[in-house]
Amino acid sequence: xxxxxxxxxxxxxxxxxxxxxxxxxxxxxxxxxxxxxxxxxxxxxxxxxxxxxxxxxxxxxxxxxxxxxxxxxxxxxxxxxxxxxxxxxxxxxxxxxxxxxxxxxxxxxxxxxxxxxxxxxxxxxxxxxxxxxxxxxxxxxxxxx
Amino acid sequence: xxxxxxxxxxxxxxxxxxxxxxxxxxxxxxxxxxxxxxxxxxxxxxxxxxxxxxxxxxxxxxxxxxxxxxxxxxxxxxxxxxxxxxxxxxxxxxxxxxxxxxxxxxxxxxxxxxxxxxxxxxxxxxxxxxxxxxxxxxxxxxxxx
DNA sequence: CTTGACCTTCCAATGATGGGAAGGCCTATC
DNA sequence: GATAGGCCTTCCCATCATTGGAAGGTCAAG
Numbered sequence: 001x002x003x004x005x006x007x008x009x010x011x012x013x014x015x016x017x018x019x020x021x022x023x024x025x026x027x028x029x030x031x032x033x034x035x036x037x038x039x040x041x042x043x044x045x046x047x048x049x050x051x052x053x054x055x056x057x058x059x060x061x062x063x064x065x066x067x068x069x070x071x072x073x074x075x076x077x078x079x080x081x082x083x084x085x086x087x088x089x090x091x092x093x094x095x096x097x098x099x100x101x102x103x104x105x106x107x108x109x110x111x112x113x114x115x116x117x118x119x120x121x122x123x124x125x126x127x128x129x130x131x132x133x134x135x136x137x138x139x140x141x142x143x144x145x
Numbered sequence: 146x147x148x149x150x151x152x153x154x155x156x157x158x159x160x161x162x163x164x165x166x167x168x169x170x171x172x173x174x175x176x177x178x179x180x181x182x183x184x185x186x187x188x189x190x191x192x193x194x195x196x197x198x199x200x201x202x203x204x205x206x207x208x209x210x211x212x213x214x215x216x217x218x219x220x221x222x223x224x225x226x227x228x229x230x231x232x233x234x235x236x237x238x239x240x241x242x243x244x245x246x247x248x249x250x251x252x253x254x255x256x257x258x259x260x261x262x263x264x265x266x267x268x269x270x271x272x273x274x275x276x277x278x279x280x281x282x283x284x285x286x287x288x289x290x
Numbered sequence: 291c292t293t294g295a296c297c298t299t300c301c302a303a304t305g306a307t308g309g310g311a312a313g314g315c316c317t318a319t320c
Numbered sequence: 321g322a323t324a325g326g327c328c329t330t331c332c333c334a335t336c337a338t339t340g341g342a343a344g345g346t347c348a349a350g
Contacts, residue, residue, distance in 0.1 A: 081254055
């Protein structure tokens with residue numbers, strides 16, 4: 001099948017298939033007499049593998065390692081698990097980071113009247129009121145820092 | 146002060162300061178007789194504003210809007226709040242996406258023996274076993290392919 | 291034979307950032 | 321005054337994954 005059909009069947013765009021070939025993530029596809037790339041069912045399976053891995057947030061470099069393990073019949077599942085766990089750890093790290101942003105923003109937004117008046121604790125905070133993530137909402141005369 | 150000192154005082158790299166100027170996020174800095182950019186305390190405050198906004202995950206485009214509101218003394222805090230809430234919503238969306246990835250990966254990794262044997266539910270899933278988040282671990286007649 | 295859908299390669303842009311080269315400026319020390 | 325080295329300038333390139341487009345070749349149907 002041609003690249004367009006392979007794209008449709010795998011969920012990977014033709015552009016990306018060519019890119020993956022160019023960067024060596026996948027081997028060069030066969031070519032028809034007229035120069036068209038040709039793909040087999042196995043090729044499509046590999047592309048689907050890539051797409052699923054991408055959907056799980058793996059970077060292309062990690063996908064290369066996953067593909068190598070996939071092809072290696074004498075692989076050790078421990079190696080696969082390690083990659084998965086590294087991915088989990090990376091995702092969790094980013095999630096925590098973003099949750100902290102959300103907490104800060106939410107706190108600031110709640111303090112913002114959100115009306116026609118110009119006064120706004122969000123801008124005040126960005127301006128450098130110091131407090132990064134006010135520890136708690138103890139109303140007291142506290143003052144962070 | 147020169148760009149290096151402004152960078153140190155604001156936490157924004159000199160490279161990025163030039164970039165922000167070039168893209169119009171910040172106005173062109175003054176220049177010394179010899180062509181060096183010069184910065185005032187107000188400029189540094191603006192740079193710090195940008196850095197804090199970046200730390201909260203705002204994209205540069207949104208920071209431009211925040212800066213405009215910051216400078217507009219007749220702004221309405223509702224506009225600022227809207228931007229903050231859009232940012233919160235975007236972050237939450239990404240968090241949910243990543244949490245779903247973590248859930249899938251965690252489930253798969255837990256089903257993986259992680260030893261010297263090659264059999265691995267993670268690879269099996271990527272290969273296209275269909276189940277996105279397999280409901281349960283019915284041991285099944287193993288063997289992939 | 292023409293049309294339109296497909297394929298090819300090549301180049302460029304995205305967003306935010308870093309790296310580096312080539313050259314000019316500034317200041318301190320000799 | 322000369323020199324060193326630290327700062328500044330501009331310009332170009334790279335990242336990462338992806339998309340877009342242009343220019344041109346191929347294929348299948350009408």
